[in-house]
Amino acid sequence: MEHTLDLTHTWVGWGVLIIFVLGYILIATEEKWDMNKAKPALFIGTFSFMLIGVYYYVNSLDISPLHHQLKELIEEIAEIFFFLFVAMTYIESLIERGVFDALRYRLISRGYSYKKLFWITGSLAFWISPVADNLTTALILSTVLYTIDKTRTNFLVPGAINIVVAANAGGAWSPFGDITTLMAWTAGKGEIIDFLALFPASFLGWFLTAWLLGLFVPKGEPHFDVLTTPKGEIKKGGKVVIFLGFFTIFIAVFGHIVMHYPAMWGMMFGLSLLQLYAYYHKRKHKEQFNVFINMAKVENDTLLFFFGILSAVGALSFLGWLVYVVNLYDIVGDTVANIGVGFVSAIIDNVPVMAAILKADPQMGPDQWMLVTLTAGIGGSLISFGSAAGVGVMGRMRGIYTFNSHMKYGWAVLAGYVLSCAIWYVQFEMLGLY
Template structure:
């Protein structure tokens, strides 16, 4: 999704390295305080009943306004700030439109009844909650390397919700499982997550090098899933073959499925081979979806209104991304993220790269990875693969530490929350540690890479 925003982020990192470090000035400390306060309200969304998009949007916009005031007061040239904001706007726009298209496709699939049919097929087979838990997790792990972790998580969390809308004991661990599986699955593919693509395009590893992360990613997720499955209730979703009729997919439903898959393929391959932003391919897919609706209407079939479906998109999720990426961009511009580089000289590459995973869960993996790539510490392919994995998988430790987590929070609003996620966070930590251990044995001891 954020794939082609990499150039903008990298340029922003270069500016951060050349302009004066403002972290220790009054604007630096004040901006950091604004970020921390906003982060507190994001994390306590349930307690104060304040949607996470509101504090994120306030912090992201206000922090850059403070920086602009500081530049004016001190008579500083605004060129660096303008360049930073232009790059940030480009990054956010690409993410925003990518998400908009992905969510529009999902809402259209819901409206056409595709997910109802999928739910019927799963439930009618008599699968237990535990089997459905494992099935959705496996699908998330193996779909995300081809598509991306966010789109995968959005689709499968929708399937999860249609299976049983009320059983919290099934929905919460199931949602966490999907997020962890989508992030882990994206970690061993060069275009499954933003962090892997950044490292790949920066020449830190060849295509096949990332595939060697499969054992660590798969087994790490597997252990987390096993521990989560212990809290999944026994029994099966309610299903009465005598009363529940097989849902009928409305006209064009399967066509939307094929268009959705084709759109993802166009976005990924188009970015890889023809060098246009992934968002551009997604918008082309949106155009195809609109034309498809016209074709249905002209053919005398029941069509759909794409704009009505777009109205159902979780705008709070989109605005949350705008706010949090703006806030992190401000911290990056002020120079706070440059302190990450000092970790490598102080504690060594392995310890620093493991710490990146925890930091990416709290902040965001895009500027963190950008800062590491810019500083380019002396590391071998083994360490670059480690930081790629930890930056991607580490986002699962907190519900909004990854795009997949934020997307599922919007999809299962009030069910999958920061609080419900943190109750099971220890299972994710166990899997994270195991992934690192497997990496160490495979890469450092056995040299299998």
């Protein structure tokens, strides 16, 4: 059932918008108030729909459209929620098996400088995310970064931003590297070759941001003493968990593309494989390997933040506020509007913004659809919680990678965003190379 009521200028429309803005301010200033971002996000998301329900009841409106919206929203949230949950469980299992400690030892024992480690983690994020998706990639590499040195914030913050930007940029030129690119691809807005044509804009935009951030990375190397530094070794079964992790990502992508399953279904199947292997490992090696214990270590605040923020955006969409985003096309034209989508997606969330644009279906050529795919994908990097990758890293590096620490270097991210858009214009509009 299609929802057609425009409730933006009713008391519930303005009320939900004000609640969203106030909640957004609390999320952005979580350090000042010492309040975890999940708390205001969960409140504004759930309370917004409670208010909408009251409005429908008071005005004796047909409640069916609201029920339909909630069911669709629950499905959307569940896909992301369980995808995140499995990815985090695998990461905690890898930590428990000593995989990241072993990787850390290898990196610092070779005498790599902070700057080289900065470039290694960023480069890996860019090249892995087109295959493994930006969220999983950012979670894994931020964990690697954090295990290298947990105290040098002047290394960790630029490194975390670099990973987030690289993961989002890497996902933008792959049809299944990001949720928004996947949405555009499955909607038939471009062929695989069209998405691959975004590589120059994605790569050079990230490279400029990384180069600017690299100027602030300290010189020297992480402390390493062969006698005092614990030699990280992968425990029994650790390599099997690594294989299962990559296999789980493959199954999730394969199932989504070939059988059109939600990506979380493949992830949950991968979780079942991990559980079965843990049971086999315990029986064979008589060693404790309990996946449920690893689940308990998952950052639940990150999961609840996603639930809240997607619910809040869903409420804004239901009331009609996201229509104004689409109206940009009639006012300023396709190119300017699509570039502006990047800034909007950083504030609101790229998934519902892209969904709103696809639903409105403005008449655009493949070049413009590739631009909005690019900007929606990399625009989330402009703010720390503007993308799934950023939210994941905030949870992984709590108290270090925050809204404020990200915005300190926001100008570097903006420079890369502008360059990506400029390269798109030269390549697609001036040269027609796509």
